[in-house]
Amino acid sequence: MKKPRSWRWLRLAVPPATVLLVLLTGLVLFELEQPDEDxxxxxxxxxxxxxxxxxxxxxxxxxxxxxxxxxxxxxxxxxxxxxxxxxxxxxxxxxxxxxxxxxxxxxxxxxxxxxxxxxxxxxxxxxxxxxxxxxxxxxxxxxxxxxxxxxxxxxxxxxxxxxxxxxxxxxxxxxxxxxxxxxxxxxxxxxxxxxxxxxxxxxxxxxxxxxxxxxxxxxxxxxxxxxxxxxHREAPPKPEENPYQGGPTRQPTSTAGPTQTAGPDRPSGTPSGGRTTPQRPSAPPQTPSPQQSERQNPLWHAFPAWTYVVAVLLAVAFLLYALARARRMGGPVVEPLPVVVRAGETVTGRGRLYQRARAREESLTTLRSAALSRMARLLRLEPGTHRETIVTAVAASSGWPQHTVRDTLFGAPPEDDGSLVIAAIQLEALVEAVTTEQPDAEGARR
Structure with missing residues (x-):
């Protein structure tokens, strides 16, 4: 029987597609509203x-x-x-x-x-x-x-x-x-x-x-x-019209006051009123230096303002898409595992990873943490119990001396693989001693 087609992907595709459509529609309308200067x-x-x-x-x-x-x-x-x-x-x-x-x-x-x-x-x-x-x-x-x-x-x-x-x-x-x-x-x-x-x-x-x-x-x-x-874009001026290339030049003139055009009886720059007016050079302004051009052309102003708005809106759309992908779409679904791995193989593989990384201290810390959790549950110790209280309770339950229990549970990290094996064996023996009933002082069984 053919499996029915799932439409759950629409839940992920529709929200970002809607946001993107709104953004594109806004940009198109904005561009259409702008007048064409040509x-x-x-x-x-x-x-x-x-x-x-x-x-x-x-x-x-x-x-x-x-x-x-x-x-x-x-x-x-x-x-x-x-x-x-x-x-x-x-x-x-x-x-x-x-x-x-x-x-x-x-x-x-x-x-x-x-x-x-x-x-x-x-x-x-x-x-x-x-x-x-x-x-x-x-x-x-x-x-x-x-x-x-x-x-x-x-x-x-x-x-x-x-x-x-x-x-x-x-x-x-x-x-x-x-x-x-x-x-x-x-x-x-x-x-x-x-x-x-x-x-x-x-x-x-x-x-x-x-x-x-x-x-x-x-x-x-x-x-x-x-x-x-x-x-429309203008063509460049003709050479004969360019005063910077030997063509006819024009002195500044004014119809609102005394004429400023040089004449045969008056030097250039002297108005008819007799005052000397400083003359501007007729050469074109100097081209800005590379330092000025770089100062006047930061990367922030290299793009139109709308590009930054589009970038921000796209970032928001991506964030909404990420939230839509991350949220749970419904209750957990039970599915069979594609491969069943034995617990022993998992333990062996993890141990070999620790051995390859030479993580002796981390390995012993993991074993001690599991042993402490198991013994605390058996001895009804609250989480966060002080270390000495744990040592006292474990020593009383196992019959081991307190200093031995302290070294086993909280001793120094192993220096080599041999020390790690000895510490693991001793830790296992302590857990066994706590979980196994011991005879009391009068010979009775607990």
């Missing part, structure tokens, strides 16, 4: 989608600021976009690192707003911020600083990517707000604001808390906003 609608001033930024663009225009939408970072360096402007980089990871480095050469009247750059983007663009810590979702916090756009906005949902300290050796930090999620620093001639979340710019999140005031405040400090609407 989507043309992402933070586009002309898009009314949830991830678009048409609401922000309307708010900027309502504040009297003109918007110049460009499709590449190179267009932001055109003459008509220079001077008293704000440059918005919504997808900095698509910007070529060379353009990020050139931002330091713009005029002092230019402001740059960068939306949620990653650590790799900052490192390639040589932005002097020493690291990032990115959360799974944006959080809300108070400004915690005196930066005007932040104080006007109040609490905002910008705390997602938190940035480390600014490298004070090269640039200066001007403000740090929202628990390190909004950092304003000087970058060459320009002022750069690094924003840790895209939520204040999106149509579906701009109405929450003070997001709208914060985003509009960051982008309306200059009369012109150059909106870089980029959704």
């Amino acid at each position: 989507d043309p609608a992402y933070l586009s001033p002309a898009s009314t989608a949830a991830i678009g930024a048409s609401t922000l663009a309307d708010g900027v225009r309502a504040a009297g600021v003109k918007i110049a939408r460009v499709g590449g970072t190179a267009d932001a360096f055109l003459p008509e976009n220079r001077g008293d402007v704000t440059i918005l980089l919504t997808t900095p990871q698509f910007v070529h690192p060379e353009y990020l480095r050139r931002l330091a050469l713009l005029s002092s009247a230019t402001r740059v707003v960068v939306v949620e750059p990653s650590r790799e983007t900052l490192l390639r663009g040589q932005v002097p911020i020493e690291g990032t810590d990115r959360a799974l979702a944006s959080g809300v916090s108070a400004p915690g600083c005196d930066y005007r756009p932040a104080t006007d906005a109040g609490r905002a949902g910008v705390r997602r990517t938190r940035y480390g300290p600014v490298n004070q050796a090269g640039e200066a930090q001007l403000a740090r707000c929202y628990d390190d999620s909004l950092v304003v620093l000087s970058r060459g001639w320009t002022t750069m604001a690094v924003v840790g979340s895209a939520d204040p710019f999106r149509n579906d999140r701009i109405g929450e808390f003070g997001n709208a005031k914060l985003a509009v405040g960051l982008l309306t400090e200059r009369p012109l906003l150059v909106w870089v609407d980029l959704h």
